[in-house]
Amino acid sequence: xxxxxxxxxxxxxxxxxxVIGVLVRRNLIVILMSVELMLNAVNLAFxxxxxxxxxxxxQPLLDGHVFVLxxxxxxAAEVAVGLGxxxxxxxxxxxxxxEDVSILRW
Amino acid sequence: MNPxxxxxxxxxxxxxxxxxSLAVLLGEVFLSRKVDPGDKEVAEARIGSxxxxxxxxxxxxxxxxAGFAFFHGTSAAFxxxxxxxxxxxxxxxxxxxxxxxxxxxxxxxxxxxxxLHINHGEYYALLLLATAGMFVMISSVNMIAVxxxxxxxxxxxxxxxxxxxxxxxxxxxxxKYFIIGTFASAILLYGMALLYGATGHTDFAGIxxxxxxxxxxxxxxxxxxxxxxxxxISSVPFHQWTPDVYEGAPTSVTAFMSVTVKxxxxxxxxxxxxxxxxEVGDDLNAVFWVLAALSMVVGNFMAIIQTNxxxxxxxxxxxxxxxxLVGFVAGTEEARAAVLFYLMIYMxxxxxxxxxxxxxxQGGRESDRIDDFAGLAQRRPGLAALMTLFMLALAGIxxxxxxxxxxxxxxxxxxxxxxxxxxxxVLTSVVSVYYYLRVPVAMYMSDDTEEEPAEAxxxxxxxxxxxxxxxxxxxxxxxxxxxxxxxxxxxxxGTAIAQVP
Numbered sequence: 001x002x003x004x005x006x007x008x009x010x011x012x013x014x015x016x017x018x019v020i021g022v023l024v025r026r027n028l029i030v031i032l033m034s035v036e037l038m039l040n041a042v043n044l045a046f047x048x049x050x051x052x053x054x055x056x057x058x059q060p061l062l063d064g065h066v067f068v069l070x071x072x073x074x075x076a077a078e079v080a081v082g083l084g085x086x087x088x089x090x091x092x093x094x095x096x097x098x099e100d101v102s103i104l105r106w
Numbered sequence: 107m108n109p110x111x112x113x114x115x116x117x118x119x120x121x122x123x124x125x126x127s128l129a130v131l132l133g134e135v136f137l138s139r140k141v142d143p144g145d146k147e148v149a150e151a152r153i154g155s156x157x158x159x160x161x162x163x164x165x166x167x168x169x170x171x172a173g174f175a176f177f178h179g180t181s182a183a184f185x186x187x188x189x190x191x192x193x194x195x196x197x198x199x200x201x202x203x204x205x206x207x208x209x210x211x212x213x214x215x216x217x218x219x220x221x222l223h224i225n226h227g228e229y230y231a232l233l234l235l236a237t238a239g240m241f242v243m244i245s246s247v248n249m250i251a252v253x254x255x256x257x258x259x260x261x262x263x264x265x266x267x268x269x270x271x272x273x274x275x276x277x278x279x280x281x282k283y284f285i286i287g288t289f290a291s292a293i294l295l296y297g298m299a300l301l302y303g304a305t306g307h308t309d310f311a312g313i314x315x316x317x318x319x320x321x322x323x324x325x326x327x328x329x330x331x332x333x334x335x336x337x338x339i340s341s342v343p344f345h346q347w348t349p350d351v352y353e354g355a356p357t358s359v360t361a362f363m364s365v366t367v368k369x370x371x372x373x374x375x376x377x378x379x380x381x382x383x384x385e386v387g388d389d390l391n392a393v394f395w396v397l398a399a400l401s402m403v404v405g406n407f408m409a410i411i412q413t414n415x416x417x418x419x420x421x422x423x424x425x426x427x428x429x430x431l432v433g434f435v436a437g438t439e440e441a442r443a444a445v446l447f448y449l450m451i452y453m454x455x456x457x458x459x460x461x462x463x464x465x466x467x468q469g470g471r472e473s474d475r476i477d478d479f480a481g482l483a484q485r486r487p488g489l490a491a492l493m494t495l496f497m498l499a500l501a502g503i504x505x506x507x508x509x510x511x512x513x514x515x516x517x518x519x520x521x522x523x524x525x526x527x528x529x530x531x532v533l534t535s536v537v538s539v540y541y542y543l544r545v546p547v548a549m550y551m552s553d554d555t556e557e558e559p560a561e562a563x564x565x566x567x568x569x570x571x572x573x574x575x576x577x578x579x580x581x582x583x584x585x586x587x588x589x590x591x592x593x594x595x596x597x598x599x600g601t602a603i604a605q606v607p
């Protein structure tokens with residue numbers, strides 16, 4: 001069995017990559033992908049932790065798995081709205097670069 | 107699980123609002139099929155009012171259901187064996203608050219949307235869906251339900267912020283809110299995952315029982331959860347999105363989200379801190395101390411240099427998040443009741459101030475610069491007087507409800523021994539008087555502009571009148587009520603807080 005430390009480390013690494021992606025990249029689509037990466041790192045953590053808190057064979061505990069299903073569903077809805085917003089922007093601006101989106105400041 | 111043990115009345119408010127939202131969506135589809143292209147504008151206005159009426163009915167039903175539960179002292183979970191949603195005095199009280207905020211925003215939108223040429227029916231459906239999400243979030247006692255409610259609230263609001271599709275500022279507002287919002291949700295979610303890993307539970311009671319303050323996993327999870335919530339309540343240093351989003355979004359949406367999102371985020375934070383955490387002591391309090399102090403200082407000082415009223419109100423809302431956090435730092439029962447009281451007062455002051463900006467929009471553009479308010483007192487004396495009242499209330503001038511709200515929070519903080527924080531709060535409120543008064547100064551002491559300002563419609567006047575009445579009435583009688591015995595607000599807030607199980 002893979003020890004839980006490895007799962008946690010992998011999920012933390014993925015999450016960090018996602019955070020850096022959101023903060024550093026300038027392309028909106030890549031930013032969306034980075035957010036998805038963060039959510040998937042969370043899913044990995046939940047599934048990993050659920051192995052620690054699995055309960056007994058007669059009475060399995062599934063909190064982590066249920067949470068993952070919720071996250072997947074919500075992530076799909078989120079991306080749909082996010083892409084919709086990006087499309088509205090591309091129609092008006094013809095660009096997916098976040099630096100072109102800066103009328104509002106200070 | 108025993109189906110007969112399910113308490114369906116717990117879902118009442120959520121159900122009314124969600125059904126209302128679906129009815130609005132279907133109604134829009136069926137009604138706009140028959141529109142004759144010749145009189146499109148008139149037909150759209152009619153459909154819009156009808157959809158607003160449906161939303162009003164469903165929100166009133168939800169408020170009634172929540173109020174019924176509150177005044178009967180209901181305290182029930184949907185599934186008592188494995189509680190996810192719980193209808194207790196705190197959640198029903200907060201639902202009434204959010205419901206009233208949503209209702210007033212709906213009324214503000216009826217003539218605002220046509221004035222901006224964005225009168226699409228899905229607006230009301232999105233607004234009701236977001237309200238349903240807030241209800242879920244407010245009443246949740248399990249992290250899964252918190253997350254579902256949070257997203258059901260946030261996703262429609264991303265769309266609402268970018269609702270003025272053809273407008274670049276609205277696009278930008280929606281985009282920024284979306285990126286920051288999903289980023290914050292992911293951080294919050296990672297915190298929840300770590301808390302689950304450390305304790306093995308997703309329900310608040312289980313987390314509380316198993317929480318070990320010496321475990322690094324649990325502490326990291328707690329920190330990430332607090333950061334995630336700090337984004338949602340727009341506390342410094344997680345506030346940068348607020349001014350941009352508030353300025354770019356359509357004003358009725360800004361009004362809606364500035365009051366309801368803040369209320370729900372604060373209430374769930376309160377619930378999380380009281381139910382899911384054992385006494386973790388001074389460390390967490392120190393974090394909130396810093397957040398509160400930074401929010402009050404940065405929010406108030408940044409507001410001074412603003413030239414746009416919506417942006418000014420955005421910084422003021424950051425400052426108000428700071429005042430509310432002072433109540434969290436104090437942490438006593440009186441302080442928490444004062445936080446609820448302040449949220450209620452803040453709703454009326456802020457909706458009123460944004461309502462005046464809404465009323466001034468016409469011909470597809472907003473009048474949201476301070477220059478647009480120049481000389482308004484000569485053209486529209488009523489609107490100018492109302493705006494002055496709301497600005498004075500936000501600044502906390504005695505005689506208005508804003509003063510009483512600040513008074514209760516700061517006196518609770520002093521009683522709990524946080525004297526320096528209270529002093530900082532009072533000093534920054536003094537600073538805030540300067541920038542709030544810039545709007546009345548522009549309205550009363552500058553020459554009037556060439557342009558004829560818009561006339562407030564009757565629905566907008568109803569909202570502004572109600573807010574003004576509340577601001578004056580609760581400023582004079584915050585806790586003793588000469589007219590109706592039931593309206594002793596501070597006691598009601600105290601009841602809501604005291605009975606959190």
